[in-house]
Amino acid sequence: MRDTPPEGFVEFVVARGPALHRTAVLLTRQEQSAEDLVQIALAKAWRSWGRIDGNHEAYVRRIIVNEFASSWRRRWRGEVSTADLPELSRDGHGDGDHGDTVSTRQSLLAALVTLPPRQRAVVVLRFFHDYTEAATAETMGTSVGTVKSQTFKALAALRISEELREEPTADAAGSAREGMTR
Amino acid sequence: MTRTLDDLRGALQDEADAAAYPDVDALVAGARRRVAASRRRRLAVLGAATAAVLVVGGLAVTRPAHKALPQPADRGPFTVSASGAGFPQYQPGMKRLIVVDAPMLARTNGSIVVPTHAGRRLVVRMTCTQNDNMDNVNEWDVRMFAMFSALGGSGRSSCSTSGGFYDSLDLAIATAAKTTVLADVSFNQEPPLRPDLFKGAKIHVAIYESIPWQDYPLPPRPADMNTSAQHAWSSEPGTVRVLGPTTVQEANKPLTFTQPFDPKLSLNLEVRGPGRMRVLFDGVDVSERIGPTLTQDRFISFWGYDGTASIGLPVDIASIGASATIPPPLKPGTPVTVTIEPQEFQGPDWRIAVQPIPPSGG
Numbered sequence: 001m002r003d004t005p006p007e008g009f010v011e012f013v014v015a016r017g018p019a020l021h022r023t024a025v026l027l028t029r030q031e032q033s034a035e036d037l038v039q040i041a042l043a044k045a046w047r048s049w050g051r052i053d054g055n056h057e058a059y060v061r062r063i064i065v066n067e068f069a070s071s072w073r074r075r076w077r078g079e080v081s082t083a084d085l086p087e088l089s090r091d092g093h094g095d096g097d098h099g100d101t102v103s104t105r106q107s108l109l110a111a112l113v114t115l116p117p118r119q120r121a122v123v124v125l126r127f128f129h130d131y132t133e134a135a136t137a138e139t140m141g142t143s144v145g146t147v148k149s150q151t152f153k154a155l156a157a158l159r160i161s162e163e164l165r166e167e168p169t170a171d172a173a174g175s176a177r178e179g180m181t182r
Numbered sequence: 183m184t185r186t187l188d189d190l191r192g193a194l195q196d197e198a199d200a201a202a203y204p205d206v207d208a209l210v211a212g213a214r215r216r217v218a219a220s221r222r223r224r225l226a227v228l229g230a231a232t233a234a235v236l237v238v239g240g241l242a243v244t245r246p247a248h249k250a251l252p253q254p255a256d257r258g259p260f261t262v263s264a265s266g267a268g269f270p271q272y273q274p275g276m277k278r279l280i281v282v283d284a285p286m287l288a289r290t291n292g293s294i295v296v297p298t299h300a301g302r303r304l305v306v307r308m309t310c311t312q313n314d315n316m317d318n319v320n321e322w323d324v325r326m327f328a329m330f331s332a333l334g335g336s337g338r339s340s341c342s343t344s345g346g347f348y349d350s351l352d353l354a355i356a357t358a359a360k361t362t363v364l365a366d367v368s369f370n371q372e373p374p375l376r377p378d379l380f381k382g383a384k385i386h387v388a389i390y391e392s393i394p395w396q397d398y399p400l401p402p403r404p405a406d407m408n409t410s411a412q413h414a415w416s417s418e419p420g421t422v423r424v425l426g427p428t429t430v431q432e433a434n435k436p437l438t439f440t441q442p443f444d445p446k447l448s449l450n451l452e453v454r455g456p457g458r459m460r461v462l463f464d465g466v467d468v469s470e471r472i473g474p475t476l477t478q479d480r481f482i483s484f485w486g487y488d489g490t491a492s493i494g495l496p497v498d499i500a501s502i503g504a505s506a507t508i509p510p511p512l513k514p515g516t517p518v519t520v521t522i523e524p525q526e527f528q529g530p531d532w533r534i535a536v537q538p539i540p541p542s543g544g
Binding site: 005010014017021022025026029031035038042043045046048051059062063066106107108109110112124127128158159160 | 185186191192194198202204209210212215321324327376
């Protein structure tokens with residue numbers, strides 16, 4: 001059994017582990033789950049380490065995203081999201097603009113939990129990592145049309161102002177119908 | 183208030199910034215531990231697959247009947263597995279319909295036709311094996327694109343090392359007595375490609391169907407439910423109140439209580455054993471809104487004693503729906519009547535804890 005990490009592995013984790021962990025936190029919204037997710041991805045990368053050609057961080061992040069999107073499930077004793085999201089209070093709980101901003105962000109984070117895993121992954125890649133649609137599609141192993149449709153659905157579910165969203169193309173809408181069912 | 187993309191970006195940044203700095207030593211140690219455990223688990227699965235001889239009766243892999251389906255035209259290299267490939271006959275709420283095997287090729291596609299029941303959920307599980315060589319599994323995962331589709335639903339799977347029920351791919355709802363599942367598995371062949379990467383490797387695919395509650399073989403209630411730490415209720419800080427049965431006699435009695443709406447509180451439904459229930463808010467049944475993987479036959483359903491399920495319900499869930507029809511959100515303090523209608527519990531194995539909503543990132 002290979003107990004010794006491959007060459008460069010530990011240095012990579014020291015340098016890029018925190019960044020990968022941030023991605024995982026945004027996906028799972030649970031720090032323990034995020035750490036588990038990063039460990040799973042690192043374990044998978046460990047075995048392929050010598051054959052990874054080029055960007056190790058992109059490689060591991062791709063595993064994180066796909067592990068989360070394709071197989072992450074509600075864990076026993078873990079968070080279980082509900083089908084719908086809480087609406088913003090119309091009474092306003094904030095103190096002026098700052099309070100409104102904080103309230104809006106908190107409600108967005110709460111709503112993010114309710115998204116299906118693939119939509120959540122698209123949101124994190126597109127709007128936290130600022131990946132292009134093509135880069136997001138490549139990372140998730142899917143088509144640009146599916147990324148567009150998943151983005152549209154996610155932003156609709158998050159109730160992002162409609163005028164700030166793009167309408168999906170016919171192709172994207174078709175991809176949505178053929179998209180993931182879970 | 184209007185939510186914008188800037189709000190979303192800011193929220194994501196706040197969330198990421200609030201996360202604790204990870205212990206990189208723990209990340210490396212965890213990866214090492216998982217590499218070792220993965221190897222052991224794979225060997226165990228292989229052993230079980232070799233030892234088990236299960237007969238899959240009445241099932242066949244045939245040509246697809248659905249002409250509108252895009253591909254493939256026949257069953258391809260898939261054959262019915264005589265061993266079951268280590269997939270259990272039952273998984274929570276579901277029964278195995280068929281297991282098929284295929285050699286791992288650059289591209290493996292085919293149609294799997296299974297007898298089904300209209301209205302039942304179909305899920306797919308997949309594993310990959312290669313004699314006793316485990317080193318290639320993760321490489322397959324990275325290179326593999328495995329897509330399954332049926333009845334308009336589709337999704338990706340992989341040679342996941344985590345295994346188990348929670349890696350199931352939720353595929354579709356059956357509409358007839360026979361369903362065709364299309365499997366299309368391909369690999370990125372870009373070099374460097376290890377020469378033995380696919381040698382002797384196999385793909386195993388199991389298709390499961392949800393079954394009625396009375397058809398599922400429920401496990402007996404453990405004798406140590408009240409003494410084992412495994413089954414002990416967790417005690418979360420800040421819990422406002424806890425309600426639920428404390429005796430076998432109370433286990434299946436409806437519970438109704440009133441909870442003033444507080445946006446900072448949620449109702450945490452905790453269940454540690456098999457049983458099913460309906461949940462109503464102000465008389466509105468919200469059971470089917472919990473999610474397809476937990477709701478079966480209109481009940482929130484639980485199937486075993488292997489852990490405690492914890493489901494956070496916002497108190498105002500009944501007021502949330504499609505944007506065109508939602509009523510105004512509840513004002514803080516608005517009383518909400520919550521009703522739990524349990525069935526089939528073998529003991530006091532569920533409860534409701536009114537708890538603060540966890541902070542983000544925590």
